[in-house]
């Protein structure tokens with residue numbers, strides 16, 4: 248299947264998606280799928296094929312978009328990717344943009360989730376992501392060491408075993424959005440201990456710690472060489488990020504003729 252044709256058929260399937268293609272819902276369903284996917288042997292080769300539908304938004308490289316809309320997913324722990332995919336698909340984490348692409352018909356089952364997670368986790372990362380304003384990095388560092396490192400690791404490397412995300416090389420704005428959603432409970436799949444831990448953060452502390460986190464770069468061996476583009480998708484049409492399509496200017500509204508006076 249050629250790339251263009253692939254995209255066409257994907258868009259067609261998304262449009263024709265209906266209730267019977269949507270998967271079972273809820274945290275229990277997601278947990279079952281995670282358990283299943285974690286125990287399968289992944290195929291990176293098949294993961295590459297599955298990842299084609301993801302390139303529509305995450306691009307072949309899986310790097311963050313500067314506006315903070317798309318996170319960096321390249322290099323993430325495979326177990327975390329599996330959990331997020333299962334949670335999003337079971338509507339245990341809201342992501343209306345991505346939801347239709349996680350239907351069993353497009354994404355497949357636990358095996359395909361394991362495959363695509365393995366593929367994404369071995370993609371080299373970008374270290375060129377947006378950071379905060381840098382006002383209070385000392386405070387941020389202290390908070391990180393005291394409140395986050397025990398779970399996310401000294402260098403934000405995460406932990407495969409407990410599905411703890413790697414948060415190195417993540418976009419500042421994305422970090423703020425997730426932190427706020429985790430704290431408010433909007434991100435329902437969050438870690439309950441983390442939710443408790445961050446309740447009493449003031450805005451100043453939140454911005455300081457996330458500014459610090461946004462500056463933790465991935466280790467050199469995980470970072471792509473300068474100028475690297477993912478060779479697995481040679482036909483990918485490189486357009487500006489799809490998050491902000493240029494809108495044509497609105498034509499001026501024609502003047503409405505005034506209503507004739509009703510004669511009673």
Ligand code: HEC
Pocket residue numbers: 297298300301302303304305316317318319320327328331332341342344345348349354363412424
């Ligand atoms: C239509 C656009 C779109 C498509 C297609 C898409 N995604 Fe996403 N994805 C997003 C957006 C937007 C977010 C960030 C949502 C948020 O802010 O919570 C996201 C978030 C994620 C996350 C969570 C990352 C994290 O750090 O927690 C993972 C994992 C992910 N996508 C993987 C995939 C995979 C795998 C595919 C293909 C099967 C895919 N996405 C297809 C738009 C898309």
Ligand code: HEC
Pocket residue numbers: 318330390391394395396397398399409410411412413414422425426436437438440441444445456457460
């Ligand atoms: C008790 C362990 C724990 C502590 C402490 C903790 N976290 Fe987390 N954090 C988690 C887990 C687990 C997740 C993933 C939850 C899920 O399954 O979606 C997470 C998710 C996140 C995410 C979302 C990542 C993504 O890719 O979407 C961010 C950002 C984050 N944590 C930042 C922080 C910061 C900053 C601190 C310190 C102020 C902190 N965490 C403290 C366990 C913890």
